Amino acid sequence: MRMYDLIMKKKHGGTLTDTEIRFLVNGYTKDEIPDYQMSAFLMAVCFHGMNEAETLSLTMAMAESGELLDLSAIHGKKADKHSTGGVGDKTSLILGPMVASLGVPVAKMSGRGLGHTGGTIDKLESFPGFSVSISNQTFIDNVNRMKLAIMGQTADLAPADKKLYALRDVTATVDQLSLIAGSIMSKKLAAGADVIVLDVKAGSGAFMKTYEDARALAETMVKIGNGAGRKTYAVISDMNQPLGYAVGNILEVKEAIEALNGRAPEDLSDACMALASYMLLGAGRVKEIAEARELLAETIRSGKALTKFAEFVKAQGGDERFVYEPDRFSKASLTGEVKAQTDGFISAMNTEEIGLTSLLLGGGRETKESEIDLTVGIVFKKKIGAKVQKGDTIAVLHANDREKLSAAASRLQKAITIGQTPVTPIPHILGVVEQA
Ligand code: URA
Numbered sequence: 001m002r003m004y005d006l007i008m009k010k011k012h013g014g015t016l017t018d019t020e021i022r023f024l025v026n027g028y029t030k031d032e033i034p035d036y037q038m039s040a041f042l043m044a045v046c047f048h049g050m051n052e053a054e055t056l057s058l059t060m061a062m063a064e065s066g067e068l069l070d071l072s073a074i075h076g077k078k079a080d081k082h083s084t085g086g087v088g089d090k091t092s093l094i095l096g097p098m099v100a101s102l103g104v105p106v107a108k109m110s111g112r113g114l115g116h117t118g119g120t121i122d123k124l125e126s127f128p129g130f131s132v133s134i135s136n137q138t139f140i141d142n143v144n145r146m147k148l149a150i151m152g153q154t155a156d157l158a159p160a161d162k163k164l165y166a167l168r169d170v171t172a173t174v175d176q177l178s179l180i181a182g183s184i185m186s187k188k189l190a191a192g193a194d195v196i197v198l199d200v201k202a203g204s205g206a207f208m209k210t211y212e213d214a215r216a217l218a219e220t221m222v223k224i225g226n227g228a229g230r231k232t233y234a235v236i237s238d239m240n241q242p243l244g245y246a247v248g249n250i251l252e253v254k255e256a257i258e259a260l261n262g263r264a265p266e267d268l269s270d271a272c273m274a275l276a277s278y279m280l281l282g283a284g285r286v287k288e289i290a291e292a293r294e295l296l297a298e299t300i301r302s303g304k305a306l307t308k309f310a311e312f313v314k315a316q317g318g319d320e321r322f323v324y325e326p327d328r329f330s331k332a333s334l335t336g337e338v339k340a341q342t343d344g345f346i347s348a349m350n351t352e353e354i355g356l357t358s359l360l361l362g363g364g365r366e367t368k369e370s371e372i373d374l375t376v377g378i379v380f381k382k383k384i385g386a387k388v389q390k391g392d393t394i395a396v397l398h399a400n401d402r403e404k405l406s407a408a409a410s411r412l413q414k415a416i417t418i419g420q421t422p423v424t425p426i427p428h429i430l431g432v433v434e435q436a
Pocket of ligand 1: 165174179180181183184207
């Protein structure tokens with residue numbers, strides 16, 4: 001088999017066999033196929049696409065290119081949740097303990113934030129002592145003992161995707177549906193859960209800017225997951241404004257703790273309820289979504305989810321006193337306000353810009369090696385649909401550097417649009433894909 005022939009086949013719109021796809025993924029991972037040939041192939045995929053079978057083969061080949069986490073020692077059906085990346089998304093911190101406190105094992109592999117979106121691991125590391133660098137054995141033991149563990153992605157998880165993603169990033173071949181779906185699902189399949197619930201974001205802060213694109217991605221990923229024998233669902237959610245009010249690591253952890261105490265903003269609560277319900281349904285803990293919602297609401301009312309969160313933080317080395325006394329968290333030294341410049345209604349929030357503003361304050365990584373400042377970020381007072389008067393505070397910025405604070409304030413001001421006509425707030429959950 002020659003890579004040249006496979007490039008030619010795809011260039012003419014042909015369909016590759018499973019053997020051919022495995023040949024090129026394995027060859028590229030082992031450095032037997034050079035970047036220039038793989039780049040040409042990826043571009044041909046951008047022009048001609050891949051069908052369902054090809055997409056599944058690509059995903060499986062990438063998943064099997066490294067370690068496949070064996071979670072068979074965990075009792076019961078293990079659930080995982082994955083978001084395609086959002087701003088202010090702290091759902092994992094809330095729904096993990098909610099689902100675990102109902103006896104469903106949550107075995108989650110998470111990533112760090114990169115670009116304008118935040119990552120669960122950085123948020124968890126806000127707890128002094130907390131570690132996600134736990135061994136596979138500790139991960140399994142913790143899930144068996146208390147139904148919840150979160151570990152960082154290991155270097156050997158889907159290495160083919162890692163190499164291909166880096167190449168896509170520099171050859172303008174990231175935004176192709178099969179390539180994105182395969183990339184995300186290869187890591188999820190390798191991470192071993194039986195139930196995968198995907199949160200596919202749509203809007204100005206998301207990878208997929210429109211509902212239609214998000215839905216197509218969601219359907220493709222659900223097909224891959226089910227095709228690989230995992231119960232897979234996708235929730236499509238709005239990312240035209242940040243989720244909840246807080247953006248930035250410690251600020252988001254505090255909002256998550258508030259949510260576990262029963263004081264979640266509506267959109268955040270809707271997101272957690274929708275995603276967690278499908279985790280329970282997929283694991284067979286409930287027969288219907290309505291039953292799941294009742295049980296989940298009770299985990300908050302009874303305080304069981306909060307206690308589970310504290311137990312989880314402690315088990316991974318963190319100081320659980322911070323869960324009960326969030327004032328213990330460090331604070332940024334400076335604050336500044338962004339105010340309404342005119343009377344009206346908030347009609348749009350450029351959410352990618354909001355994520356980048358938090359990054360500018362030091363809350364995210366510009367490169368993989370960047371150190372992040374856990375204390376900085378933004379707390380919104382108003383979101384889309386809110387009526388404002390000139391001078392009302394829309395957001396409070398938390399910073400440790402005066403210059404960055406002032407640059408961030410003017411950037412954030414530009415990201416918020418105030419219109420003259422009333423605006424209906426956007427529902428957070430836009431759709432669900434149960435079966436593709
Ligand atoms: N996230 C991934 O992991 N891969 C993609 O291709 C896009 C987003």
